[in-house]
Amino acid sequence: MAVNQFNLPKGQRAERKLLITVAEWKEPATTEGGEPTVVREVLGTRTEESSIEYNPDISTTTDILGYNYTDVNKTQPQQDFDPFLVIGGSKLGAKLNDIRKRNALAELSQFTLYVITAFIGDATKGYEAERHTDCTILYNSMGGDVNVNFPISCYYSNVITNGTVDKLTDDFVFTPDITI
Amino acid sequence: MEIDKNQAIIDYLLQCPTLASNPMFFNCVKAESDNKQIITLENDKVMDKTYIDGSVEKRYTFTIIDFRAVTYNPIVNQLGYSNENVEQLLDVQGIIDWITEQNNLRNFPNFGDKCLISSISSTTNNPRLNTVDTTASPALAKYSTSIRVEYLDTSQCIWNN
Numbered sequence: 001m002a003v004n005q006f007n008l009p010k011g012q013r014a015e016r017k018l019l020i021t022v023a024e025w026k027e028p029a030t031t032e033g034g035e036p037t038v039v040r041e042v043l044g045t046r047t048e049e050s051s052i053e054y055n056p057d058i059s060t061t062t063d064i065l066g067y068n069y070t071d072v073n074k075t076q077p078q079q080d081f082d083p084f085l086v087i088g089g090s091k092l093g094a095k096l097n098d099i100r101k102r103n104a105l106a107e108l109s110q111f112t113l114y115v116i117t118a119f120i121g122d123a124t125k126g127y128e129a130e131r132h133t134d135c136t137i138l139y140n141s142m143g144g145d146v147n148v149n150f151p152i153s154c155y156y157s158n159v160i161t162n163g164t165v166d167k168l169t170d171d172f173v174f175t176p177d178i179t180i
Numbered sequence: 181m182e183i184d185k186n187q188a189i190i191d192y193l194l195q196c197p198t199l200a201s202n203p204m205f206f207n208c209v210k211a212e213s214d215n216k217q218i219i220t221l222e223n224d225k226v227m228d229k230t231y232i233d234g235s236v237e238k239r240y241t242f243t244i245i246d247f248r249a250v251t252y253n254p255i256v257n258q259l260g261y262s263n264e265n266v267e268q269l270l271d272v273q274g275i276i277d278w279i280t281e282q283n284n285l286r287n288f289p290n291f292g293d294k295c296l297i298s299s300i301s302s303t304t305n306n307p308r309l310n311t312v313d314t315t316a317s318p319a320l321a322k323y324s325t326s327i328r329v330e331y332l333d334t335s336q337c338i339w340n341n
Binding site for chain 1: 229230231232233234235237332336337338339340341
């Protein structure tokens with residue numbers, strides 16, 4: 001499959017807002033026999049800096065000629081959001097706080113994370129995206145100075161489906177790529 | 181919809197009884213007792229904070245000038261007597277108190293739906309006496325109070341919630 005090129009003029013840098021992380025989870029049905037509700041929230045409100053750290057496990061050997069051979073055994077991608085402020089209307093903040101109160105740690109690993117690279121694709125063809133299922137979102141602390149900070153770390157599962165999203169709103173539709 | 185922030189501030193300040201009941205001017209003023217003046221200040225972009233979703237935390241700062249006629253009566257230590265200049269300052273202080281009260285009530289200026297205001301506050305606890313114009317008749321004291329509005333500008337966000 002051909003590599004998709006960046007949808008940017010030559011030499012133009014991609015603005016940070018074009019790399020988007022969205023958390024998705026299911027809320028149980030409120031009525032008996034009803035369907036669970038899919039809830040999404042874009043991450044990064046009032047966060048000044050956040051990167052996906054791949055945390056590779058690397059082993060390097062050197063042969064008798066002095067050449068290095070490097071193996072990447074695994075990556076353990078992780079993305080921190082600090083600050084992650086307690087803000088009115090934050091569905092993920094409320095969800096994590098509910099888990100925190102109940103100490104229901106198993107529920108922290110129920111998240112799907114989308115990484116949308118909006119600098120590839122456009123509103124017509126869709127934006128390139130990766131869906132990571134069975135991810136973990138962990139709250140690290142709660143407190144702070146002026147405002148309540150509830151910083152989180154997202155741990156990616158490496159269970160990845162590549163595809164596109166049709167629009168940049170919470171109700172986007174993710175379409176997996178077709179492999180021929 | 182793009183909102184003129186200057187007009188939004190004027191509309192907002194007209195809710196303040198002290199300001200609404202006296203002549204109020206924008207940037208240019210006729211310096212007379214009890215006249216008020218709103219002066220817009222430059223807001224340094226270096227202070228802007230950009231977030232990864234494209235939103236920007238900004239400040240809108242302005243100063244309210246309050247002209248008051250002064251007297252040259254000394255302070256007298258006598259029960260029931262109050263000095264006019266002290267009373268005037270207390271009245272000017274009322275603008276700061278009103279701003280603080282509105283902030284606590286979360287009653288903010290309307291900067292439009294793309295600007296989320298987080299606070300409005302005076303930059304100092306007390307008004308500043310800038311000068312006394314002794315050439316005016318009566319002599320005129322010029323008090324100033326700077327007000328800061330902190331807001332989140334989401335107009336550059338690409339994600340539509």
